[in-house]
Amino acid sequence: MDSTLKNVFDSFQGKKEELIPILQKVQERYGYLPEDAMLEVSRFARVPESTVYGVATFYAQFRFTPIGENRIMVCRGTACHVKGSVGILEEIERKLGIKEGETTPDGRYSLETVACIGCCSLAPCVMINKKVHANLTPQKVAKLFKKD
Ligand code: FES
Numbered sequence: 387m388d389s390t391l392k393n394v395f396d397s398f399q400g401k402k403e404e405l406i407p408i409l410q411k412v413q414e415r416y417g418y419l420p421e422d423a424m425l426e427v428s429r430f431a432r433v434p435e436s437t438v439y440g441v442a443t444f445y446a447q448f449r450f451t452p453i454g455e456n457r458i459m460v461c462r463g464t465a466c467h468v469k470g471s472v473g474i475l476e477e478i479e480r481k482l483g484i485k486e487g488e489t490t491p492d493g494r495y496s497l498e499t500v501a502c503i504g505c506c507s508l509a510p511c512v513m514i515n516k517k518v519h520a521n522l523t524p525q526k527v528a529k530l531f532k533k534d
Pocket of ligand 1: 461465467504
């Protein structure tokens, strides 16, 4: 067990009821839930590995791959949905060759969806790192990656 995980466990008692907070803390430290860490969590919280995996996969907040160098968040809120965010998401998935929740093999991009990024009047929107790209169309998606 590495020191990062030991530090996480130091703030818990190792009880089943702590499973979600433990997983949240592990993800906070690593940026995702590494498989080895989930096994250690299973031992520490004294719950079966299948339970740890089941809980982690149930909640959308948990990731199983590292976050990419560039974090793409496609808004799937109501305003963006009405203005065609599904098409934006599909075009980004096609362009990067990954699906929502995944990271490109080179680690450059990770793709997520979010409920609302607070720019509804400019829908549909995508946030890349901290920059908002508004009024997007599938055709404009290519421009987001033009420098690549
Ligand atoms: S619904 Fe997309 S920014 Fe609010």
